[in-house]
Amino acid sequence: MAAFFVIAVVVLVFLVIFQIAKASEYVAVLKGEERAHKQNNKINGFFMIAFLFAGLIGVYWCNEALVGKTLMVHESSSVQGEKVDEMLKVTLLITGIVFIITQVLLFWFAFRYQESDKRKAMYFPHNNTMEIIWTVVPAIALTILVVIGLRNWFSFTSDAPKNALVVEVTGKQFGWIFRYPGEDGVFGKRYYKMIDDANNYLGLNWRDSADISIKDDPASHDDIVQQQTMYAIKNKPVKLIIGSRDVVHDVGLAWFRLKMDAVPGTPTTLWFTPKFTTNEMKEKTGNPNFQYEISCDQICGNGHYSMKGVIEVVTQTEFDEWNAKQKPAYFAAFPEKDPANQKPATPVADTTKTSAKTIVTDTAAKKDKI
Numbered sequence: 001m002a003a004f005f006v007i008a009v010v011v012l013v014f015l016v017i018f019q020i021a022k023a024s025e026y027v028a029v030l031k032g033e034e035r036a037h038k039q040n041n042k043i044n045g046f047f048m049i050a051f052l053f054a055g056l057i058g059v060y061w062c063n064e065a066l067v068g069k070t071l072m073v074h075e076s077s078s079v080q081g082e083k084v085d086e087m088l089k090v091t092l093l094i095t096g097i098v099f100i101i102t103q104v105l106l107f108w109f110a111f112r113y114q115e116s117d118k119r120k121a122m123y124f125p126h127n128n129t130m131e132i133i134w135t136v137v138p139a140i141a142l143t144i145l146v147v148i149g150l151r152n153w154f155s156f157t158s159d160a161p162k163n164a165l166v167v168e169v170t171g172k173q174f175g176w177i178f179r180y181p182g183e184d185g186v187f188g189k190r191y192y193k194m195i196d197d198a199n200n201y202l203g204l205n206w207r208d209s210a211d212i213s214i215k216d217d218p219a220s221h222d223d224i225v226q227q228q229t230m231y232a233i234k235n236k237p238v239k240l241i242i243g244s245r246d247v248v249h250d251v252g253l254a255w256f257r258l259k260m261d262a263v264p265g266t267p268t269t270l271w272f273t274p275k276f277t278t279n280e281m282k283e284k285t286g287n288p289n290f291q292y293e294i295s296c297d298q299i300c301g302n303g304h305y306s307m308k309g310v311i312e313v314v315t316q317t318e319f320d321e322w323n324a325k326q327k328p329a330y331f332a333a334f335p336e337k338d339p340a341n342q343k344p345a346t347p348v349a350d351t352t353k354t355s356a357k358t359i360v361t362d363t364a365a366k367k368d369k370i
């Protein structure tokens, strides 16, 4: 028992000595940390100033290196887009000035007023005048920017000029479908249950369907439906009526500086006036393959990246030529209704008879004219 006590006392003494040694070690570390702390402060202060200069040089360098290559490389290709560019410039100017002033002050103050034994921090809890100034000034600046933005937004989304070309744009997974109203100038009705990927991508109501209470809408018979490429006319406003067949997409028109969501069931509109034809842009950009692209600006599924549409901007004459060649989508689905297919195929045996008839009719017509 006595031996046990001796061992216990020895162990405890060792433990006490060990703890005392540890404690003095901690004290030494703490004393050293005080020095390290001061040293770190100086280093951090230096880094603050170094970061400020490196940052400002970086901003200048990025500006020199990238302006003209990425941001606003070419002027806007639409009249409305010029206003967007102006807004961007004003916003960059205002936020740029604020950015430079605040960043210089932030890093300079962190360096200049780093902890020092020679001075005491001032206790400065509140100042109403300063609070009012830094609330009111940004509020006024933001209000000006928002008001300019809203004014432009309302002009792009308001009623288009009466002479505008109207095109319906429908997004789908994964592509764009464009519809022109045809000769009657009226878009025929459509219903999603009529969609047939074989020949009726938009679900136009071009036949009666009792089970879903759909009636044939003659206005849809002359509608022209195009996939992937739409045509617009230089210097003529074009109004887009935008929708979607499935999920939310977005008509992104980077060259025209505009974009608008394509929402299923809720049509959105946007109008703009193209300034340059595609051919003019090929020359301006020096890119013979230039195309005005419609990119989908809303992640809409695994084929999102491939949703590229094209706007071919042409002159009025070129448009009229293109338009004259278009056939309503109705005739592709119902070839028998196509006037071009109306003449019954002439049986070989009846050739003489038919020819004779034609000659007679022609002569009669000539006589009538005389």
Ligand SMILES: [Cu+2]
Residues within 6 Å of the ligand: 171, 172, 248, 249, 250, 296, 297, 298, 299, 300, 304, 307
């Ligand atoms: Cu999409």
